[in-house]
Amino acid sequence: MILGQRIKEEREKRNWTQTDLTEKLNVSRQSISKWELDSAYPDIERLIQISDLFNVTLDSLIKGDSELQRHITVKGTDDHMNGWEFWAHYWWIIFPIAGLIMSFLSYLN
Amino acid sequence: MILGQRIKEEREKRNWTQTDLTEKLNVSRQSISKWELDSAYPDIERLIQISDLFNVTLDSLIKGDSELQRHITVKGTDDHMNGWEFWAHYWWIIFPIAGLIMSFLSYLN
DNA sequence: CAGTCACGCAACCATTGGTTGCATAGTTGA
DNA sequence: TCAACTATGCAACCAATGGTTGCGTGACTG
Incomplete structure (x- = not known):
């Protein structure tokens, strides 16, 4: 699972600490630490919050999909x-x- | 939350029963019933399975986002x-x- | 009207996400 | 050099909830 990595990535890109995220997402700092270490996954509601906060797609967060990779996925599963x-x-x-x-x-x- | 509705929608679009989904996703039929009634949400791993099975984006499943909306979001938020x-x-x-x-x-x- | 199919409800259980408290490493400044 | 502070990880506990099993029900069908 790439999710933790992606969250950390987006957080550090903005020079935020885990504690900063705490305030924006209304969870304890520990939860965020867990997410980033893939020791736990945020629930769906929080996932939406995160994707909105970072302005990234859920696919980008969860699958690590870029636009290009997404095309590959579509291609692989499109039967015709x-x-x-x-x-x-x-x-x-x-x-x-x-x-x-x-x-x-x-x-x- | 729109997720249940979306799952049901995609399932029925393919004329599958909940039991059909059971085999494809390796969960009990009850779980699927719960998902569709928003009485429970699939965990992240299964969400990925679902989006792959139906060939739809996670954003489309969870947020109900269409492709168009997605592009607008992405475009509008690229800061630098x-x-x-x-x-x-x-x-x-x-x-x-x-x-x-x-x-x-x-x-x- | 018995049999079956598709689905929802209820109860139970196990998993796991979230919290609190503590430990550690890195940095700063008197 | 060492207290103080910051940022983060680890451990233990608990509550929430997702998943399963079992049962009930309405709609068809032969």
């Missing part, structure tokens, strides 16, 4: 995708490849 | 990013633009 979905997923790789091919063709000219 | 973060975020757009510029330059040749 139509043409449009394919484009929506892979335009970012098709685009530069197309660009490179174009430049190569121009070069041949 | 250093050079590297910028690259990490935007390489996918810089890449194809570079490709297009290259092809254009080759064309001028």
Whole structure:
């Protein structure tokens, strides 16, 4: 579980102490320590508070998902995708490849 | 809390019974009933399983967030990013633009 | 109307998240 | 150098709650 790591990360990014978080989330400092050490997990209500406080998605907190990783997940579990979905997923790789091919063709000219 | 509603929604969308979910998630049928009635919340590990099984984001499950809302949130809260973060975020757009510029330059040749 | 399916309710139990209190390491300043 | 303070981790305890088993009920169905 990556959650503890992520919470600590976001906290330190803001130069907050665990005690600082205490006030913002209304829990004891120990709870926060536990969360960060993966010795316990915050309950759902507090998870929402945390994601709101840090302005990050729950997926980013819990799964450590970045946008990119998320696409991979979707891809791995999508049983079938139509043409449009394919484009929506892979335009970012098709685009530069197309660009490179174009430049190569121009070069041949 | 919207979670129960969302789970039920995704389950019924697939015409699954609670018992069907039982096998896929390795919990008793009662637990699932409780989740859907907001009489209990699945623990984090199972939440991840659920989001993977249904192929939806955790935010969508827990907050009821749509993709759109999610993007707005993410975008609106990025406070500052250093050079590297910028690259990490935007390489996918810089890449194809570079490709297009290259092809254009080759064309001028 | 017996059998079955899908689901909710109630009671019990075990897990675990949260709290209080104490210990430790690092830092600061007289 | 050593008290004082800060930031964090560890241990023990307790209450909350998630999960399970067992039972009840309404809706179909042959």
